[in-house]
Amino acid sequence: MRRLFSALTALLGAALALSPFVLFPVCTAAAAGGGHMKCWYSGLFITAMGVLVIAAALCAWRGRLVAPAFAVAAAAALLCWLVPNGVVPISGDGWRAGLCGDASHACNAVTMPAVGKLVAGTVIVGVLGLIAGFLRRDGR
């Protein structure tokens, strides 16, 4: 059961990592000042978190730190929703992660609905993995 949940988490993590630039691309036009748009930085963040989800899933697959691995995967996936929506603000010198103001833009209309479903899936599988880890007999 643990391996099934690990494999599912890894698959969802891969889908998350590929979402913003391959599967459901964010806006591609340049911002008014010539730099990248806010959604591009969100895309980078989602890709990084997707890779983290895969790493956590591999950890759980190998039976190491199963509960923390599923918890990290669920938390990383959740951040993929919270950061673009501005609940957890992330910014640096001259850049800020977020979404475009227009609801019809690709990041709002295409990327985030898909990311939302992947995030929900990863969190649910993560919770099931946590329960499976708790119910696992010692030494197995």
Next chain:
Amino acid sequence: MGHVRLTAAAVAKRSIQRRPWRSFCLIFAVLLFSFALFAGSVLTLSLSSGAESMANRLGADVMIVPAGYDPHIDSILLSGKPSNFYLPADTLERLSRFEGIERMSPQTFLATLSASCCSYPVQLMGIDFDSDFLVKPWLDATLRRELKDGELIVGYRVTGEPGDKIKFFGKELTVVGRLEQTGMGFDAAVFLNRPTIAMLAKEAERIIKHPLAADGSLISTVMIKLKPGEDSVQTAREMNSALNGDGIYALFSKKFVNSISASLKTVSWMVRGGLLFLWLLALVVIALLFAMSLAERRREMGVLRALGASRSKLIRMALTEAFLVSLYGASLGVALGAAAVAAGSPFVTEALRMPFLLPAWPTLIFLALGAAAASLLTGLSAALFSAVRAAKSAISDAMREA
């Protein structure tokens, strides 16, 4: 082969792991209840804090808007959805003829463009500082002076710290303060003085034609404070019968706050009903699963009793099992509830059309601990009856029946 001490915790853990599907159902029942309890409590508390904040902030007795634009003022007050609308030029003069008005303050609205990618469309609100009695009291905490031309104050959810420069319609303005969270549309608005907003409208005219650019004295709304003892409903009615034909509409604030309070009551009752249903469901499921589990283990109980385990030890073992399962389910449920609140809170105002103000951290922590404790108690009390019944049966009966 390693030896395991037969403590209540060790036996309980083994028992949980030996029946994974039953344990999964138990954990899931507690998880569902604690999730709903925490998320539901935060939702109702946030909505009632939002309504309270709105009642406190909305210090005007009557609001004047252009006829047909009252839904727009709802949107601005609730979600800060940007809107442009203007009253007839002589509105202030006509309003001053009404007796019973203590103070009135005009405001001018200008919406930024939603088409420009990545610049969040916001409502710019031009305040008349000489007459204002709504925004100035909050500004006293952040800025103890008048707003100068080219300066602005940002709402809680608008990016920008004091000293930062923000561009609107290509014009750079200086942030001089930030308002505390209100749970209303003001969180997504930007406040300036009226000359600055007229200047921005002129800048906006490079892209679109704007009525405010031609006449900087235009006003969008008038906030009215009545003299003590005056009836706001009656005054609004009198104003409407006198001015409605001229495109001016008077809205008494209490009507707005009252309709929000009524919606809040409905939502609270729905949440409470849902929680009661889930609590009963969790109680029944846990009690049933424990009764089945302990009935299956009557022989095991009999053997333990024959080996010298006391009745209280058997009860302790069963309750430890219930405690572990409930603790795990409650912790996961509260964590999931917190995740749902964080992910869903930005969209609640839009979905329910009600102000939403999350409680402070200590309250959230208290609610989380309370939800976990209530779930834990539910699990333990549901298991108690079966545990006592199983421990009370005689050794010989337990062995024979099994």
